[in-house]
Ligand SMILES: O=C(O)C1=C[C@@H](OP(=O)(O)O)[C@@H](O)[C@H](O)C1
């Protein structure tokens with residue numbers, strides 16, 4: 001097993017430029033591929049998840065080229081992929097698997113969609129059910145409700161009731177609704193989606209609606225339970241899209257500033273961001289950090305916890321920032337009491353069972369952890385256990401957030417550090433630039 005030993009740091013300060021947002025990158029690539037005309041995508045994230053999307057689009061006959069280090073030109077196919085059959089490997093990229101499933105299900109080809117072993121344990125049944133209501137022909141090739149999938153040509157019924165009507169559950173992953181919203185213009189008719197159950201991770205739907213709008217697709221939202229798309233909409237290339245920096249990736253550096261004195265400034269996201277994870281900064285402020293924010297940057301300053309200073313423990317519902325909430329779980333080690341993170345049941349079906357993984361690894365540092373069905377409560381020990389060996393479960397966020405233990409002054413070993421490649425291949429080098 002490869003590992004990385006991180007030495008204790010005494011301070012963290014400096015400025016970093018963030019890699020592109022995963023959520024915006026993969027949505028933009030798919031919408032640009034489906035659009036009429038070509039789109040220049042500037043600042044695309046270069047990581048496993050975006051590679052899987054780029055490869056899949058290429059396999060489907062979409063032409064794209066890299067025009068600069070982070071800039072791509074995607075030649076849209078105007079709503080129908082030229083390649084009508086094939087097998088796509090989508091790794092563990094939820095933002096590739098779910099939206100491509102919906103788009104391909106409303107086309108006339110025959111496709112097999114696979115991923116890594118963990119992707120085959122991540123639920124997709126709610127999305128498949130919603131697509132089947134529209135006449136999609138989807139078969140499970142393994143376990144019912146999970147990838148891999150076989151998708152055959154859409155049989156749009158055009159029955160008595162005109163228009164496309166479907167329902168989708170919103171309480172397992174918001175990516176199912178995102179996938180439907182992005183694919184439904186392919187149907188050509190007016191469409192309505194009813195969301196059943198409480199929708200989780202709502203800010204990701206805002207990202208979807210924002211990008212659809214930029215590609216010329218209007219969606220009417222009634223609360224969070226009903227979404228309507230007028231008929232005969234097409235995806236029109238906006239010519240250029242600038243991908244913001246990744247707000248979830250920003251959380252590790254802002255956290256470093258909050259426990260290592262700071263200031264640490266991240267560039268690429270700010271108060272103009274369309275990503276919900278910028279709200280991480282508010283939670284960090286509740287824990288005692290000082291936050292400053294501009295249009296395109298955020299800066300965090302805080303106590304040097306290595307010198308015995310503490311953050312403020314919080315009890316918070318973090319359903320709106322499920323990814324950055326993992327960073328809060330590790331910051332809880334530096335707080336003055338028990339920190340409780342609520343309403344994060346979705347952690348169980350992500351890259352790993354994150355509630356269980358988080359509890360197991362925090363205990364290795366001496367924390368007392370109460371792991372519930374949808375919450376985690378963390379009480380730090382008097383002193384963190386040095387040189388804990390942290391397993392990362394092939395979960396990039398486990399590796400990234402536990403590196404903060406070293407920023408807080410305690411040496412730590414991170415097993416399989418390369419798993420950060422899912423969203424941030426150069427993470428540890430960038431961290432070394434600010435944490436000393
Ligand atoms: O739509 C998106 O880009 C994402 C939605 C969230 O997933 P859930 O909706 O499953 O919580 C988030 O955790 C994931 O990293 C990205």
Ligand SMILES: C=C(OP(=O)(O)O)C(=O)O
Nearest residue numbers: 092093094095323350351
């Ligand atoms: C949940 C995540 O990824 P995915 O897009 O694969 O769902 C994540 O990046 O934390």
